[in-house]
Amino acid sequence: MASNETKSSIDVEIETKTIFGYKGLGEMVLDFSFVDEETKTPPPVGITQEPWPKDVKVFQPYEVEQILLPDNANCLSVQAFLKMCHLDFQVEPRANAEAMSPTLKVPFIKAGRFVISELEGIVQFVNGKGISLTDKLDNEQKADMRAYMSLIHNVIEVAELYICWIDQETYNEVTSVRNGSVYPWPLNYVQNFIKKHQVIKKLKALDWYNKTLEEVLQEVENCCEALNARLDGKNYFFEDNPTELDALVFGHLFTILTTPLPKSDLANIVRNYPQLINLVQRIEKEYFKKETKH
Amino acid sequence: MGTVHAKAEENFTEAPAFGDKNIFREPTETFSFKEVDLEAVRARVDKINVDGLSRTKNDIVEDCIKELFKAKDFQDVLLKAHRVSQSQAGRAGVFQEHLRVHRHEQGPEGHVRRLGSDVQREGAQAGNGGVTTHVGNNEGALLVGMRAPNLFGRGERVQMEYSHGSKKTSNFNVAFIKPFRGRHRPTLTTSVFQTHSEWPTSGYKQVERGLLVDLGFYSAPLLKHNVQWEGNIRDLNVLSRTTSFNVREQCGLNLKSALKHILSVDLRDDLIFPQQRVALPADVGDRRPGRRRGVPEERLLPAGELFHSRGFHGVSVLQACLSGGHMSSLSNDMKISMSDMYYLGGPLSVRGFQMRGVGPHSDSDALGSMSYWAAGLHLFTPLPFRPGRGGFGELFRTHFFVNAGNIGNFQSVKGEDLVEALRANLRLSYGLGIALRLGNMARLEVNYCFPHAFDKGDQVHRASSSASGCSSCNVRHTPLGVLPLRVRVNRIVEHLKCTFEEISRIPTIVYEICCLIK
Numbered sequence: 001m002a003s004n005e006t007k008s009s010i011d012v013e014i015e016t017k018t019i020f021g022y023k024g025l026g027e028m029v030l031d032f033s034f035v036d037e038e039t040k041t042p043p044p045v046g047i048t049q050e051p052w053p054k055d056v057k058v059f060q061p062y063e064v065e066q067i068l069l070p071d072n073a074n075c076l077s078v079q080a081f082l083k084m085c086h087l088d089f090q091v092e093p094r095a096n097a098e099a100m101s102p103t104l105k106v107p108f109i110k111a112g113r114f115v116i117s118e119l120e121g122i123v124q125f126v127n128g129k130g131i132s133l134t135d136k137l138d139n140e141q142k143a144d145m146r147a148y149m150s151l152i153h154n155v156i157e158v159a160e161l162y163i164c165w166i167d168q169e170t171y172n173e174v175t176s177v178r179n180g181s182v183y184p185w186p187l188n189y190v191q192n193f194i195k196k197h198q199v200i201k202k203l204k205a206l207d208w209y210n211k212t213l214e215e216v217l218q219e220v221e222n223c224c225e226a227l228n229a230r231l232d233g234k235n236y237f238f239e240d241n242p243t244e245l246d247a248l249v250f251g252h253l254f255t256i257l258t259t260p261l262p263k264s265d266l267a268n269i270v271r272n273y274p275q276l277i278n279l280v281q282r283i284e285k286e287y288f289k290k291e292t293k294h
Numbered sequence: 295m296g297t298v299h300a301k302a303e304e305n306f307t308e309a310p311a312f313g314d315k316n317i318f319r320e321p322t323e324t325f326s327f328k329e330v331d332l333e334a335v336r337a338r339v340d341k342i343n344v345d346g347l348s349r350t351k352n353d354i355v356e357d358c359i360k361e362l363f364k365a366k367d368f369q370d371v372l373l374k375a376h377r378v379s380q381s382q383a384g385r386a387g388v389f390q391e392h393l394r395v396h397r398h399e400q401g402p403e404g405h406v407r408r409l410g411s412d413v414q415r416e417g418a419q420a421g422n423g424g425v426t427t428h429v430g431n432n433e434g435a436l437l438v439g440m441r442a443p444n445l446f447g448r449g450e451r452v453q454m455e456y457s458h459g460s461k462k463t464s465n466f467n468v469a470f471i472k473p474f475r476g477r478h479r480p481t482l483t484t485s486v487f488q489t490h491s492e493w494p495t496s497g498y499k500q501v502e503r504g505l506l507v508d509l510g511f512y513s514a515p516l517l518k519h520n521v522q523w524e525g526n527i528r529d530l531n532v533l534s535r536t537t538s539f540n541v542r543e544q545c546g547l548n549l550k551s552a553l554k555h556i557l558s559v560d561l562r563d564d565l566i567f568p569q570q571r572v573a574l575p576a577d578v579g580d581r582r583p584g585r586r587r588g589v590p591e592e593r594l595l596p597a598g599e600l601f602h603s604r605g606f607h608g609v610s611v612l613q614a615c616l617s618g619g620h621m622s623s624l625s626n627d628m629k630i631s632m633s634d635m636y637y638l639g640g641p642l643s644v645r646g647f648q649m650r651g652v653g654p655h656s657d658s659d660a661l662g663s664m665s666y667w668a669a670g671l672h673l674f675t676p677l678p679f680r681p682g683r684g685g686f687g688e689l690f691r692t693h694f695f696v697n698a699g700n701i702g703n704f705q706s707v708k709g710e711d712l713v714e715a716l717r718a719n720l721r722l723s724y725g726l727g728i729a730l731r732l733g734n735m736a737r738l739e740v741n742y743c744f745p746h747a748f749d750k751g752d753q754v755h756r757a758s759s760s761a762s763g764c765s766s767c768n769v770r771h772t773p774l775g776v777l778p779l780r781v782r783v784n785r786i787v788e789h790l791k792c793t794f795e796e797i798s799r800i801p802t803i804v805y806e807i808c809c810l811i812k
Contacts, residue, residue: 096546
């Protein structure tokens with residue numbers, strides 16, 4: 001067991017290097033390469049054997065006035081995942097959370113001296129503490145789970161970006177106002193311009209930029225269809241216990257359902273799948289409602 | 295060619311006036327140029343021919359040469375002609391000037407002489423450029439510049455500069471400069487710039503993009519004011535994954551809009567080192583994100599002038615310097631960014647410490663403070679036993695120094711005595727070394743430093759302090775390994791200049807002055 005641990009800890013090391021080595025290059029390829037890497041290596045056990053630190057903070061943009069749909073979805077996914085693992089954390093809103101993140105993406109957590117960003121990295125880090133939601137899954141199921149997670153990243157998340165930044169109505173009424181809200185004039189315009197440019201570049205690389213809204217919605221519908229089929233009436237995607245996939249689906253679908261946008265097409269599509277809505281409600285009730293009663 | 299016609303006074307009714315000044319002329323004495331008292335030589339400028347200036351507008355030329363008509367004697371003519379070249383139009387690159395005085399004509403019987411003074415003015419070309427190297431702040435930089443002087447005929451110029459430094463700094467700057475006529479010699483400068491810089495000692499890198507509008511004017515001949523507004527978007531980022539979280543928290547874009555008033559007394563004498571300057575720059579206030587008030591940066595280098603003006607040819611020079619700064623936030627929601635903070639320590643401030651090594655640190659990244667002061671006393675003497683005297687040895691000086699300073703948020707202890715707060719936790723270091731003049735390029739100092747008083751958080755060289763009971767500040771990878779040596783390259787001006795301007799069709803003005811020598 002001990003040798004196993006050391007071995008896997010080396011794997012983790014390589015893993016992180018790969019992730020950060022690619023930082024700043026086109027992110028579009030990254031999602032896939034992460035997944036490939038992960039499927040090859042078993043989930044890491046034990047980067048360190050230190051217990052979960054007490055002062056863990058999740059850094060994210062301000063929820064009320066700043067955060068955008070895709071970011072909010074990712075932040076909520078991470079929160080859901082940590083709650084599913086019954087780990088303590090505090091949410092720390094920061095206007096510059098995105099710039100603070102090592103991968104320039106929100107959310108990220110600070111645990112002791114470690115700073116880890118995005119769901120995949122955080123899942124690995126938590127696994128390193130000996131806490132895992134996927135212990136009982138066999139390799140095939142794990143591969144499945146990662147495939148679905150990458151599906152969400154590559155379809156739903158991209159669609160959210162498309163709606164927020166490319167759809168002119170949403171951009172003018174919501175995105176530009178919220179994204180620029182934390183900056184003084186004229187920095188808000190500059191920042192919106194830069195961010196929009198980045199998103200367009202990413203969407204072009206993924207070949208989504210030239211899609212029409214209908215095509216985008218069709219992609220989302222296909223994705224929901226696939227998720228619906230996978231769920232197949234079960235409580236969670238993999239039997240009775242939630243996994244990070246459930247956290248990710250919850251984060252995205254909950255945000256889509258609850259965020260008011262000028263165009264409610266995304267929410268309308270999701271509403272066609274009562275099973276998925278049930279899942280979202282179940283997770284919210286189980287992991288988030290308790291918190292609010294406190 | 296332009297010509298100035300100056301003649302001896304034809305109206306000799308004023309003759310008594312120069313009779314009074316005739317202190318050197320005895321009828322029996324044979325004339326010698328060496329004995330000429332120029333002030334006693336009466337002269338008058340009648341006419342100045344200006345030629346070869348095509349773009350330059352008349353008013354600005356008239357403006358800068360009209361002083362010459364007021365000249366009363368020959369010395370006056372010379373001085374004023376020289377001053378023309380120093381004038382604003384001259385400095386703005388409208389034309390350059392060479393002063394050449396020669397005997398023009400010998401009058402009969404040695405009484406009346408015509409002296410000719412040619413003042414040539416070469417109009418600057420439509421555009422020129424150059425590649426220069428620049429050493430300063432422990433960094434060497436390559437500078438590529440292009441400029442279009444005298445664009446609209448009144449000294450306006452556009453210049454573009456790009457520099458790339460050895461410490462990964464790069465700077466791009468396009469400026470438009472417009473001098474105005476007037477007694478206070480006002481100059482308006484607007485520039486757009488982009489600057490990259492990396493600060494490994496603080497663990498961050500920064501990109502600045504901004505706009506600067508500057509109005510400079512003189513209220514007294516040497517007293518220069520600059521009123522500046524700077525709008526600047528800064529993007530701060532961590533340098534590496536291991537950077538401290540305190541630095542990481544500062545990441546992101548922020549906007550700085552600053553209003554500055556800089557007051558400087560320029561006492562440079564254009565010799566070897568450019569820093570012969572007593573400068574009192576004061577930022578009056580920043581609108582955002584914080585403001586510096588009072589006299590935040592004060593630099594007094596009274597003896598620095600002495601040192602520099604004598605260069606390395608003087609005997610022993612004592613130099614004292616003092617600097618200090620303070621800033622405070624205008625309101626709580628305007629945060630002062632790390633890049634605005636004051637840092638202390640390193641080759642250019644308090645020796646004996648690493649660069650930015652004094653003051654609060656987090657994981658060895660310097661965080662900076664809101665106030666500081668630093669002082670230094672330096673003694674430069676010739677090398678012991680004067681090897682290479684009069685030659686190579688003159689490039690070297692022995693250097694003894696004492697540096698002191700303190701940094702912190704002194705305002706928070708306002709209730710106590712301020713002097714006490716400034717003195718508490720004082721850092722002191724002393725040492726000796728050798729200063730070397732590298733051509734006209736740089737001054738290189740190799741010093742052995744003994745930090746005498748320092749704080750726990752400060753970065754001194756622990757390894758050497760444990761061995762010898764002293765410690766030093768040094769460049770991290772010192773070539774001498776164990777020896778705690780520090781290399782300091784002082785601020786430099788000039789350059790390996792290779793210009794590729796075309797020297798053809800040089801517009802010229804020639805002054806022709808006729809003087810009467812009794």
